[in-house]
Amino acid sequence: QQQVKQSPQSLIVQKGGISIINCAYENTAFDYFPWYQQFPGKGPALLIAIRPDVSEKKEGRFTISFNKSAKQFSLHIMDSQPGDSATYFCAASSNGATNKLIFGTGTLLAVQP
Amino acid sequence: NAGVTQTPKFRILKIGQSMTLQCAQDMNHNYMYWYRQDPGMGLKLIYYSVGAGITDKGEVPNGYNVSRSTTEDFPLRLELAAPSQTSVYFCASSYSVALVSGELFFGEGSRLTVL
Numbered sequence: 001q002q003q004v005k006q007s008p009q010s011l012i013v014q015k016g017g018i019s020i021i022n023c024a025y026e027n028t029a030f031d032y033f034p035w036y037q038q039f040p041g042k043g044p045a046l047l048i049a050i051r052p053d054v055s056e057k058k059e060g061r062f063t064i065s066f067n068k069s070a071k072q073f074s075l076h077i078m079d080s081q082p083g084d085s086a087t088y089f090c091a092a093s094s095n096g097a098t099n100k101l102i103f104g105t106g107t108l109l110a111v112q113p
Numbered sequence: 114n115a116g117v118t119q120t121p122k123f124r125i126l127k128i129g130q131s132m133t134l135q136c137a138q139d140m141n142h143n144y145m146y147w148y149r150q151d152p153g154m155g156l157k158l159i160y161y162s163v164g165a166g167i168t169d170k171g172e173v174p175n176g177y178n179v180s181r182s183t184t185e186d187f188p189l190r191l192e193l194a195a196p197s198q199t200s201v202y203f204c205a206s207s208y209s210v211a212l213v214s215g216e217l218f219f220g221e222g223s224r225l226t227v228l
Binding site: 006009032036043045097098100105 | 156203205
């Protein structure tokens, strides 16, 4: 019940296309859903995050869509660029705190020029 | 402003050896964390600390120990290295755990191989 299931494991998208990564969870106590981006040889860095009181959050080309009833959330990258090529992790935590994040297994995104 | 600094970046250990992974942050963050990252498994929380002198177990604490004597430093100790501890280890810190300011800042990782 503490798991966050992420798919796909890898994704290839053409430059200018839309990248979509999905995550699902079971624990209804989760109340914070961030996405982290990791470039090769670097640590993850916060990309965007959402709380369950909103259904969508957009920051530039990156959008989180959240479906509370389905217990799913997804990351959409519009106009994908080669510089977006990285590993993306969804995560979740509960109790209004970020100190015990449960991470998904990651999605390796490759944007082809 | 270096952020979160981890040393060493790479290390090879023999089974049964001990070592300490060092982590230091210069952002005056109260909260610090150790994660391990394995292929296809995401990141798993090993230990975390809410301040100097206070530590707690995460998801996968077995085989590891931590201490937090200062706000800046949070070393991770492996006492008897096993092949299952081959992984990339990430240290992270955050100013708080509140949703607004609870962003985790990660170091660049320490790749450990146990043979």
